[in-house]
Amino acid sequence: MKVIVLGAGVVGVTTAYYLARAGHEAVVVDRRAGPALETSFANGGQISANHTTPWAAPGMPAKALRWLGKADAPLLFHPRFDPALFAWLARFLANCTTERMRTNTRKAMRLALYSRRELLALRAELGLEYDQVSRGILHIFRSPAEYERALPQVELMNRMGCFRHVIDVEACIAIEPALAAVQGDLVGGIYSPDDESGDAYKFTRALATLSTGLGASFRFETAVTAIRAEGDRIGRVETTGGPLAADAYVVAAGSYSPLLLRPLGIRLPVYPAKGYSVTIPLNGGGKVAPVVSLIDDEFKMVYSRLGERLRAAGTAEFAGYDDSVRERRARFLLAKALSLFPHCGDPDRAEFWAGLRPSTPDGAPVIGRTRYRNLFLNTGHGTLGWTMACGSGRFVADTVAGVEPELTFDDLTIDRFG
Ligand SMILES: Cc1cc2nc3c(=O)[nH]c(=O)nc-3n(C[C@H](O)[C@H](O)[C@H](O)COP(=O)(O)OP(=O)(O)OC[C@H]3O[C@@H](n4cnc5c(N)ncnc54)[C@H](O)[C@@H]3O)c2cc1C
Known part of the structure; x- marks a missing residue:
């Protein structure tokens, strides 16, 4: 399956890594010259589950x-x-x-604890x-x-x-x-x-390199200008490097995610x-x-x-x-x-x-399915994106691939905002 991930911050890159590890073709698109050059660049460094x-x-x-x-x-x-x-x-x-x-603490904590476990597993596996x-x-x-x-x-x-x-x-x-x-x-x-604690920037760069080794590709200095729907599916994304199409799309564009989603009629309160x-x-x-x-x-x-x-x-x-x-x-x-x-x-x-x-207003991210059958969200991680990246990356990658996730996070989809 070919999947376009919009955004190469810590959240987009972990998603791409898990997709590539499962044998999918992940293409990560980012307007910057490399991974983690926006909010994931110099954060507080805490894995504070x-x-x-x-x-x-x-x-x-x-x-x-x-x-x-x-x-x-x-x-x-x-x-x-x-x-x-x-x-x-x-x-x-x-x-x-x-x-x-x-309720909000419980929702966020469950994902954060899962994420810390996934981070430890990745570290042990990949050194x-x-x-x-x-x-x-x-x-x-x-x-x-x-x-x-x-x-x-x-x-x-x-x-x-x-x-x-x-x-x-x-x-x-x-x-x-x-x-x-x-x-x-x-x-x-x-x-x-x-x-x-640890450096999210160094982690993201290292994981991006490993993802490339697994077949993922990165299109840097490429801004996404629009996501185009065809009925209840996404048909392509328009970028400054031309249109790109895939079987599925993951929006992981941090604070800019709502701007990309609004033309599709998705109101994301980020x-x-x-x-x-x-x-x-x-x-x-x-x-x-x-x-x-x-x-x-x-x-x-x-x-x-x-x-x-x-x-x-x-x-x-x-x-x-x-x-x-x-x-x-x-x-x-x-x-x-x-x-x-x-x-x-x-x-x-x-x-x-x-x-x-x-x-987000409730302090928990927005991850999982949307009303478009092949569009998924992995965004809105607020103060805890580094803490939650591995867990939400793994969960979203499993959801996109149609694999039963180890834990489900149905309470973190966009549906909770009505
Ligand atoms: C001061 C500060 C301290 C923090 N401390 C911690 C901490 O200690 N622990 C913790 O867990 N979290 C912390 N965080 C939060 C954490 O840094 C964020 O939640 C996390 O970095 C978000 O990652 P992301 O991948 O969603 O977004 P980003 O890292 O912002 O990545 C989004 C990517 O999308 C790209 N993009 C956006 N729009 C487009 C477009 N139209 N076309 C192409 N590309 C696009 C951007 O270039 C960017 O690379 C802190 C944040 C701040 C600001």
Whole structure:
């Protein structure tokens, strides 16, 4: 079977890999010059299957109001007339109830746990190297009130199949000694020993090369301009390199997926939520930089050690499709990273980056079938695309090929949005 995959981010490439491994002809089309050059390029690096709590939560509307107008707030709205954003926000608010949050956490977590298993299997099978660190994720808290609020969620998620420990400050320092200098600021932590971190860009590039070895092909610097339907099927895609046809099509175009789908009458509630990262070369400061991946609750930032680099990432900005790096936001991340680990590396050589998280209102991706018989979606992974890529790639590849998937994710199709 010939399958065209639209998008060569971490999600598109894993889908193509599983298709090629099963003996199908996967053709990946991307407008960029290589794989993972958009949102999968410099993300936070966490494989955080035990941290799948969606942004849409009961306390979020009040928090968002408190952050309004603060330039350094973790969440920023740029006032603009954008009906897609208004519609997305209305759905987001509807998901901010306790009941919906539980359901949404369960849906996302199931896929994330499956995905981590698939990632481990791929790594063992293929010997992939991507600066991975398998030493868990430590979520640190400085505010007693926020810590108190987070604890019931730990119990709930452990009941759903997660594995998270509530630990005191001393245990936090034992797990990550680089935090010793700030231990007076901490009130406690939540540790998930099974989680991991690694460089999504390196992983995607390596997997793209292996996919090529299995017969997949990549058409880079080729933008898809339209998807053409013929009745209840897709007949071809129009690209800047001419029309392309296949037996099946997978849309994995990240934040741009809704723009490709709208002319087909498919309204995909995915909106870009811009985030930033800063990557600091350690320059011998490795001993005072963290190795265990961290979540700093106070500033909603994550840290991952990627070989001789420290990556810090965070913030969410609703600014449409503007992916430019704003100096002030980027420098804020650098300042916070240096306040935790002042001598970890060379800040003058830090690299700043911004990317658009393809976010859904319920925090879970949109994967699987559509009303067109040969059109499939693998998109909308928001804050967890790296975490969920292998699981959703495997599931979508199985679904396209008509193979019974190991797990089904019927609750993650586009049908849930009506
Ligand atoms: C600051 C930040 C930190 C993050 N941290 C983490 C983390 O720690 N852990 C985690 O799991 N996730 C994290 N994420 C989320 C994760 O990076 C994304 O969910 C993931 O990269 C999405 O992958 P994707 O393949 O769907 O999209 P992308 O990587 O954006 O790939 C989509 C591809 O489609 C192509 N494309 C789009 N439109 C067209 C077109 N018309 N024609 C041709 N090609 C097209 C693009 O060029 C691009 O290559 C973070 C994101 C950000 C921004």
